[in-house]
Amino acid sequence: MKKNTIFIIIVVAAAVLAACAIWRFSQETVEPAFVPSTSTRPAATGAQDTTTAINDQLGEIDLNNLDGEFSDIDKDLQSL
Amino acid sequence: MRMKAFLTILISFAVALSAVSVSAQTTAREQFIQKRQEAEQMIQQKRLELKSAIEAKRVETRDKIKAKREELKVQLQKIKDERKKQIVERVDARIDALNERMTGHYLKVLEQIEDVLGRVSSRADKAAVAGADVTAVREAIAKAQTAIASARATATAQAGKTYQITVTGENNLRADVGQARQALHADLVSVREAVKAAHMAVRDAAVSLAKIPKVNEAEVPANGQSATTTQSQ
Numbered sequence: 401m402k403k404n405t406i407f408i409i410i411v412v413a414a415a416v417l418a419a420c421a422i423w424r425f426s427q428e429t430v431e432p433a434f435v436p437s438t439s440t441r442p443a444a445t446g447a448q449d450t451t452t453a454i455n456d457q458l459g460e461i462d463l464n465n466l467d468g469e470f471s472d473i474d475k476d477l478q479s480l
Numbered sequence: 481m482r483m484k485a486f487l488t489i490l491i492s493f494a495v496a497l498s499a500v501s502v503s504a505q506t507t508a509r510e511q512f513i514q515k516r517q518e519a520e521q522m523i524q525q526k527r528l529e530l531k532s533a534i535e536a537k538r539v540e541t542r543d544k545i546k547a548k549r550e551e552l553k554v555q556l557q558k559i560k561d562e563r564k565k566q567i568v569e570r571v572d573a574r575i576d577a578l579n580e581r582m583t584g585h586y587l588k589v590l591e592q593i594e595d596v597l598g599r600v601s602s603r604a605d606k607a608a609v610a611g612a613d614v615t616a617v618r619e620a621i622a623k624a625q626t627a628i629a630s631a632r633a634t635a636t637a638q639a640g641k642t643y644q645i646t647v648t649g650e651n652n653l654r655a656d657v658g659q660a661r662q663a664l665h666a667d668l669v670s671v672r673e674a675v676k677a678a679h680m681a682v683r684d685a686a687v688s689l690a691k692i693p694k695v696n697e698a699e700v701p702a703n704g705q706s707a708t709t710t711q712s713q
Contacts, residue, residue, distance in 0.1 A: 449599040449606075451690040457596045458683055461589055466665070466672055469578055473661055476571045480564055480654040 508609045515605060523594065530632065534587070537640040538580070544642045545576050555647040564653055568645065571657050575643050575664050582668050583639040586675050590632050593675075593682050597624050600685045603695060610698035617692065620685035627681035631674035638671050 448457075552572055556565045604617040643660040647653065689695060 449603040450696045451603070451686065452696075454596055454599050454603070454686045454689070457592075457599070458679070458686060461592050461596075461679060463589060463672060463675060463679070464582075464585060466582070466668055469582065470661065470665060473571055473574050473578070476567050476574070477654055477658055477661065480567055480657060 512605055512609050516602060519598065519601065523598065527591070530587075530636070534636060534639055537636065541580075541640050541642060548572075548642055548644050552645055552647070555645075559647065559650050559653070561650065564650070568647070568653060568657055571661070572643075572645055575660055579638065579641065579643070579664055579668070583635050583671065586635045586671050587632065587639075589675055590628055590635065590678060593678050594628055597621065597628065597682045597685060600624075600682065600689050603689055603698070604692075607689075607692050607695050607698040612692050612695065612698065614692065617685060617688045620681070620688040624678065624681035624685045627674075627678040631671070631678040634674040635671050638667055641667060 549569075549572065552569065556568060559565050559568070600617070601621055604614045604621065607617075608614045643664050645657055645660045647656050
């Protein structure tokens, strides 16, 4: 085989490897990039938007016991 | 010569393939970022408008409360028992305070629910970029947005309400004050039910999202630091 041919084969192999590498690293996540600095809310990123995290966040939301909030008023009403 | 031509074509193909892949990933990522930014900005804008509207309503309500307290004082002149007078005035103040506190609480809960919906939407966008069918999730998200808007309108209207105690006589005081208490309770139950409906709608969207296979593995690809810098500025 001529030297030129070997050189070209090496160049092609390098080019294919480079293409594969670019493709692979382009799949990496960029979670911190999605945090808008103007937002006061927690960022919707990374672990925060997995289905498990979403379910946990929904479970943590407390609607309060409404009837308990009326206990002081009801005590006063009893004394009328 | 044939070998050289073949190799040249191969090199060109490899370079073109890498360029196309990078370009496609960049476009998808940029679209994702833009969409998330627009959604964030819209939510922030709506919240600012809502805060202004609620503040204006509270100023208006304070005036109404002041006027109704004066009216109650006049009505209480027919009551001789000073202790009972004080209790009625205290309950009247407590009713107003509770309404303000609970409407504030429900509006805050709605913000939390909306934040969670934002995360459902974010994850759905990532899944869409990864090629998943997110039609059902998008429909559920739209329903949840409507439910949140409806609950927010109910809570905002509630923030502007006042409860007038009508004194009919010394012996009827408990019933008279009780009517105002019942009216507030019924209204707050309505607000709570609207907030619950919004919560359920977001849960439905989350359930719909979880049905997408490998949804938690879908991520948006990165392409260098330039876009990252722009984002965090």
